[in-house]
Structures are given as structure tokens and as C-alpha cells.
Amino acid sequence: MSHSSELIAGDIAGYLKAHEHKGLLRFITCGSVDDGKSTLIGRLLFESKLLFEDQLAAIEADSKKFGTQGNDIDFALLVDGLAAEREQGITIDVAYRFFSTDKRKFIVADTPGHEQYTRNMVTGASTADAAILMVDARQGILTQTRRHSFLMSLIGIRHIVVAINKMDLVDYSKARYDEIVDAYRVFAKQLGLEAITFIPMSALKGDNVVEHGHHMPWYHGPTLMAYLETIEVDEERLQRLPLRMPVQWVNRPNLDFRGFTGMISSGRVKPGDAIRVQPSGKRSTIKRIYTFDGDLEEAIAGQSVTLLLEDEIDISRGDVISGVEQPAEIADQFESTLVWMHEQPLLPGRPYLMKLGTQTLSATVTDIKYQVNVNTLEHTAAKQLDLNGIGVCTLSLSQPVAFDAYRDNQDTGGFILIDRMTNNTVGAGMLHFALRRSQNIHMQHVDIDKQARALTKNQKPAVLWLTGLSGAGKSTIANRVEKKLHAAGQHTYLLDGDNVRHGLNRDLGFTDADRVENIRRVGEVARLMVDAGLIVLTAFISPFRSERQLARDLVEDGEFIEIFVDTPLEVAEERDTKGLYKKARRGELKNFTGIDSAYEAPETPELRIDTTQLSEEEAADAIIELLRERQIIA
Known part of the structure; x- marks a missing residue:
């Protein structure tokens, strides 16, 4: 040189x-x-x-x-x-x-x-x-x-x-x-x-x-x-806050080493400190603080470390390590403020993925309490949030999580929402507090479970979800399938789109938001019927992939069978047994699927029925054959 x-x-x-x-x-x-x-x-x-x-x-x-x-x-x-x-x-x-x-x-x-x-x-x-x-x-x-x-x-x-x-x-x-x-x-x-x-x-x-x-x-x-x-x-303020370390990785290179890696978002920790793992609530003591450059006597907010514990306890990615004196709160329902960041509006009841700290889980906005007018700070009623909309919402998660109010700790109180279909970030939010009902409602243990109920019926419970345009033949095919199953001694129930709107969903219209809520309710009812050991048939347009995915996620793997009753729009219009397409074309029926409201066809259904090739009887036989192949019925 x-x-x-x-x-x-x-x-x-x-x-x-x-x-x-x-x-x-x-x-x-x-x-x-x-x-x-x-x-x-x-x-x-x-x-x-x-x-x-x-x-x-x-x-x-x-x-x-x-x-x-x-x-x-x-x-x-x-x-x-x-x-x-x-x-x-x-x-x-x-x-x-x-x-x-x-x-x-x-x-x-x-x-x-x-x-x-x-x-x-x-x-x-x-x-x-x-x-x-x-x-x-x-x-x-x-x-x-x-x-x-x-x-x-x-x-x-x-x-x-x-x-x-x-x-x-x-x-x-x-x-x-x-x-x-x-x-x-x-x-x-x-x-x-x-x-x-x-x-x-x-x-x-x-x-x-x-x-x-x-x-x-x-x-x-x-x-x-x-x-x-x-x-x-x-920076010093973060160090004065209670200990929080979201676990990013369970580090186990060999049988003699088991540590939990992540960045300390607040507080400080040293060997000998008692800690609590959340949401499980299990306790232990810090044994070592390991880093690539050697062990530390103390770690503070902002440092990425691996913590080794005195006890062998179950910890997974997404769990939060807290101090025992001031642990994080645990809940699955919250009031939050949400900033919507996508062209497609936020619709209550639609499932999204939520990323909170290092954890990703399913989340649903169950209610928009109000939207904020940023010019006047006025609170206005809203059924959906459009791009750049800011609203105070009720948020429901698929499982309890450890959290802090956003004002106290941004890392454990701030979250983003992700679209399940596109993986795009669609919203950013701040948790305010847990809803009281999330603390007071607990699952009650019952001795007779789904398997026991299904065993007495000599069948496996399942949801047969028929989707397609109005006039595709969903209800007719579902009815024929149920008659065949009933004749074979199977235990079934048919949830039909029109029928549930006479009772369970009579308060809902046909806007996108109401369609989302319609399918959410039907999905929950179908889940309960599956838990009862039944074979549940549903016949709904269910136009959005997100809501069909929600219904699928409510039951176990293999219990949801999506059946796409594929009928071209022009064929469905020719049938028009209820006269709905004519009304929609005349502008007398708004938000009609296929005309002025979108239908998102299934991408990978378990069964596709082309009604231009199969009769309704042949379609029913194809579904019965699929149930036998999957050993749902004998």
C-alpha cells in the first residue's frame, strides 16, 4: 500500500x-x-x-x-x-x-x-x-x-x-x-x-x-x-420502563444450549433477575445473557441478546419475556386506533393478519366505534374506513397476546394489519386498552367433544361450502346432496343463503360490509355444527375470498371443502329464476354480485363443478364421491 x-x-x-x-x-x-x-x-x-x-x-x-x-x-x-x-x-x-x-x-x-x-x-x-x-x-x-x-x-x-x-x-x-x-x-x-x-x-x-x-x-x-x-x-426513558423482550427466535444449536433471542424493547435485565413469560405466565430466572461478543452482565433497551433461563419452560416465537413485578397485560379484545392505508376499504368482520412485535396472528375489526375528522377532530359514525381514514375500532384476535398500551410502549402496543390474500400491509394501529369482556369470558371445558359426537353418527364432521354466482345452482345441488346423505343415514344440516336472511341475518343488507358480516355469522354457525359432529352444507354466493378463508380457518384442517359451482355470468343471467339480474340491470337492485359488485372466484377449490358440463344430479354425485374419497362418509 x-x-x-x-x-x-x-x-x-x-x-x-x-x-x-x-x-x-x-x-x-x-x-x-x-x-x-x-x-x-x-x-x-x-x-x-x-x-x-x-x-x-x-x-x-x-x-x-x-x-x-x-x-x-x-x-x-x-x-x-x-x-x-x-x-x-x-x-x-x-x-x-x-x-x-x-x-x-x-x-x-x-x-x-x-x-x-x-x-x-x-x-x-x-x-x-x-x-x-x-x-x-x-x-x-x-x-x-x-x-x-x-x-x-x-x-x-x-x-x-x-x-x-x-x-x-x-x-x-x-x-x-x-x-x-x-x-x-x-x-x-x-x-x-x-x-x-x-x-x-x-x-x-x-x-x-x-x-x-x-x-x-x-x-x-x-x-x-x-x-x-x-x-x-x-433512550433513557425506554430503559426506565418495565422489561419487555419479544422472542424472535428459539436458539437451540445443540442439546446443551437453549436460548431465546430478541431485541429488548424496554427495560433492562441481568443474570439472576426473575422473569415471567407471557401469555403463558410461566416464571423462571435469567441464567446468562449471551451475545456473539460474549456474555453480558446487563442488557438494556435496544440491545439484541439471547437469554438463557434456569428452568426448561416452553417458549415460542412471539412470546414476551417480562419482569415479574410489572408484567405485560394479556387479552384478545381491544379498543384501538387504526389508520387505514389501502385502496380497498376496511370492512368490519373481515379477517386480517396482525403483526404485533414478533408475533403474527389472525385479527378482525368487529366494530368501528367512530371515525375521526382530522380537520375538526369531530367523531363521526362509519361502517367502513377508506384510504387514509382514521378510526377508533374494536379489535378481536384469534388468541390472547401480551401487550402494553401504545402510549406506554410503542413496541408492544403498536401493530400492523396485513391482507391475508395479497400479503400487503393495509393498516397501522395503536392498542389503547383491553376490553373488560376479554378478561371475564373464558372457555368452559366440556367432556363430550367433537370426535365423540361424530363417532355416534358414524361420520367425520365437515363443512361443504358451495360458492358461486346467483343462479349458478348452489342451493339446488346442495339440496340434492343432503337428500342423498340423509338417505344413507348421515347426519346433516343445510344452511342456505336465502333462508338465513329470514332469521339469523335478517338485519343485514347487501353492501360489501353486510356481505362480510353475513358470511362471518354463517361461518360461526357452521363451526358450531361441525363441533356437533354434523356434515354442514352451505349455499352462499360468498363473493370474497377473505371471508371464505375466514370460514375455513374456523374449523380444523381437512374439515372445510370449498366447492366452486362455476357458471358463466351469461348462463346465470339466462336462468334468472328469481328475476334478480333483470332488476340489477335496471338499476333497481344495488350491490348485486356479478353486475355492480365483484365476485372473487376460488383459486384452488377442493372441487370445481362446471354446470355447463354436468347436470345437477351429476354434480351431487361428484360431491358424494369426494366425501367418500376423503373418508368423511363410508
Whole structure:
């Protein structure tokens, strides 16, 4: 290695060493569109001396190309990397950037300002310690300013800077600055936001970003950079909280080593400490704290470790290791606030996957108590949540979990909802408290179980779920199958779509939300009948895959048989025995499946019946044959 190479290597090593022990602050910029968020971040990168000469030359050229006036550099071009963003002059995606000063390292998320990208703002804010809320001095407090403020209050960001930008475009007016400050304080008081710092600035010109400049001598507060460098990152608060470590991995490389690996989300732990595993409630004592670099005498929040216990107790991924003095709560029903992040609306009763800590389980929003109007903070009734909707909801889980209220611990109180079919993240939420009924209702043990009931009937219980368009022939085929089973001495019951709407579901209409609830109720009834040892036949359009999957998940593997009665729409319309298609075509019947409401055909049904090829009698025989193959009947 040459002498110059050694010097360069030494400089790099020295630079890395100097930055190794600096504190790290994560913050976001948010606000309405075109208020200067990207320009501010570009300015911070420039002032931090983190740009190469070729980068400066490129953005200078781009600044002229995209229309920046005068000799000013458009620093937003450093951040808005997508072509669509540069052409429109807006930010679409969340852009993360790293920079540092002599005092601190920073990771900043530039979040989009358009309302339809509010979900991106939630993503960026989920790990932030602080937020810079940009306000255009010309526009003042806008709808998206209020929306982002409300989201910050929900997410629990403790340090907020209201950066009143583009002061150069209002002649650096102190009166305009004071007007915006007064208006925002009134709104912030409603949200309970207290730790707010107001800074007037011009991100384009550089005033009050790193240096004060000379345009606003009336402002005596800190510059933005000075404020960011002195924010107290609340790491010590996490260490003072009770111990929580969600188990990510059961580490067992050999028979002599069994540890539980995860990141400590709060508190501290050392060998000899008594712990409780939740939700099981089993207790033990910490034997060792193992890491790749050796054992630790103590581990604190933020560290990833492997805990070895004195006792052999059953622990799985998703369990939470807590201190015995202040354990987490256990429940399976909650009140929560939910931010909906998908184009398809949230429908109560529809099953989703919920990721809480390291655990993934099934969850259903059983009720939307109210939706929040972010402009007025008014609570309004809602039957569904649309994209960017924010609602307080009742959440029901498939099993009890260990949790903390989100205000106390974001790691064990924050969750996301995932669509079961597409695996897309569709919502983000915060747990508030367990519903009292979840603590008071327990499963009652009974001595006669499903197997015993089925044995007396000489059959295996099952659900035959017939799905298809209206007029496909589901009810007729199901009726023929039940007659054949009854003649053979089998014990059955037929749940028909029209029949249950005369009683159990008479209060439901045909909106998407009502269809979801219709199938949820039928699925629960079918589960009870399977538990009674019966062969249950259902004949429902059941247009959505999510709800058919819900019904499947309610029973054991092998007990759910999906039968797709496949009839082309034009054939079903020709039959139209009830005259429903004609009404739908005339606009007299809304939300009719196949006309103005979607039908999601099964992708992998256990049996597909093409009614253009098979008669109803042949279809019934095919189902009976399938039951014999699966040894449900003899």
C-alpha cells in the first residue's frame, strides 16, 4: 500500500471512529405538498458537507433545467429521486437520508405531502424521535398540516418543530409568523401536543436552517440544526420502563444450549433477575445473557441478546419475556386506533393478519366505534374506513397476546394489519386498552367433544361450502346432496343463503360490509355444527375470498371443502329464476354480485363443478364421491 493510500485509509478509519459513538436522531419532515420539505433536507445535506462536487454540479444543472429562479440551487433535487417526482415537483415516496454533524448523526425521512400518500407519512413516522412539520408561510395551516399533526399525536412523537418556511416570500414578516404560530397553538392544544418549537426559515435561502442570517433579526430562538443537535433522545426513558423482550427466535444449536433471542424493547435485565413469560405466565430466572461478543452482565433497551433461563419452560416465537413485578397485560379484545392505508376499504368482520412485535396472528375489526375528522377532530359514525381514514375500532384476535398500551410502549402496543390474500400491509394501529369482556369470558371445558359426537353418527364432521354466482345452482345441488346423505343415514344440516336472511341475518343488507358480516355469522354457525359432529352444507354466493378463508380457518384442517359451482355470468343471467339480474340491470337492485359488485372466484377449490358440463344430479354425485374419497362418509 502506498503512503497516500495509507493516509486515505487512516482518514477514513479516523472518520468512522469519530462518528461511532455519536448519538443518533431519527426525524421526519412532513406537512402539505410543496411546502419545502425536500428543499430543507437538501439544504441540510449541503450544509453538512456531505455532497461531492459532481453531485453539486448535477443539481446546479438540474436546477436550471427544472426552472429554479435566479442563482438559487434547488436542493429538493437531491432528495426527489423519482422521475415522476422531479417532473411534478412533489414527493411521492418516503426518502431516507443520512447525514451527521460534529455533535450527532441523523436519519431523516422525507414524507410525501399529498393526502393520498398519508400512509407513507405513517411509515416514516413509525420510528421517528422527532418531527419537522413544514408550513408554507403564504398558505398557513392547511388540511394536511392538521392531518399530519393528528397522526403525530397518535404515533406519539414527543419532539415537534413547526418550521414556518418560505419566509422570504412574505418579506420575512414577523406579523405573519405570529399569526401562524397563534393559529397552530389553538389546534395543537386540542391534540394535547405540548413540546412544540416554532422556527421561521427559508430553506431555499438558508435562513435559520444552520445559521440565523440577517433577514429576521426579530427571531431569537435556535436555528433548526442547533435544535436538532440538542434534542434529548429519549433512550433513557425506554430503559426506565418495565422489561419487555419479544422472542424472535428459539436458539437451540445443540442439546446443551437453549436460548431465546430478541431485541429488548424496554427495560433492562441481568443474570439472576426473575422473569415471567407471557401469555403463558410461566416464571423462571435469567441464567446468562449471551451475545456473539460474549456474555453480558446487563442488557438494556435496544440491545439484541439471547437469554438463557434456569428452568426448561416452553417458549415460542412471539412470546414476551417480562419482569415479574410489572408484567405485560394479556387479552384478545381491544379498543384501538387504526389508520387505514389501502385502496380497498376496511370492512368490519373481515379477517386480517396482525403483526404485533414478533408475533403474527389472525385479527378482525368487529366494530368501528367512530371515525375521526382530522380537520375538526369531530367523531363521526362509519361502517367502513377508506384510504387514509382514521378510526377508533374494536379489535378481536384469534388468541390472547401480551401487550402494553401504545402510549406506554410503542413496541408492544403498536401493530400492523396485513391482507391475508395479497400479503400487503393495509393498516397501522395503536392498542389503547383491553376490553373488560376479554378478561371475564373464558372457555368452559366440556367432556363430550367433537370426535365423540361424530363417532355416534358414524361420520367425520365437515363443512361443504358451495360458492358461486346467483343462479349458478348452489342451493339446488346442495339440496340434492343432503337428500342423498340423509338417505344413507348421515347426519346433516343445510344452511342456505336465502333462508338465513329470514332469521339469523335478517338485519343485514347487501353492501360489501353486510356481505362480510353475513358470511362471518354463517361461518360461526357452521363451526358450531361441525363441533356437533354434523356434515354442514352451505349455499352462499360468498363473493370474497377473505371471508371464505375466514370460514375455513374456523374449523380444523381437512374439515372445510370449498366447492366452486362455476357458471358463466351469461348462463346465470339466462336462468334468472328469481328475476334478480333483470332488476340489477335496471338499476333497481344495488350491490348485486356479478353486475355492480365483484365476485372473487376460488383459486384452488377442493372441487370445481362446471354446470355447463354436468347436470345437477351429476354434480351431487361428484360431491358424494369426494366425501367418500376423503373418508368423511363410508
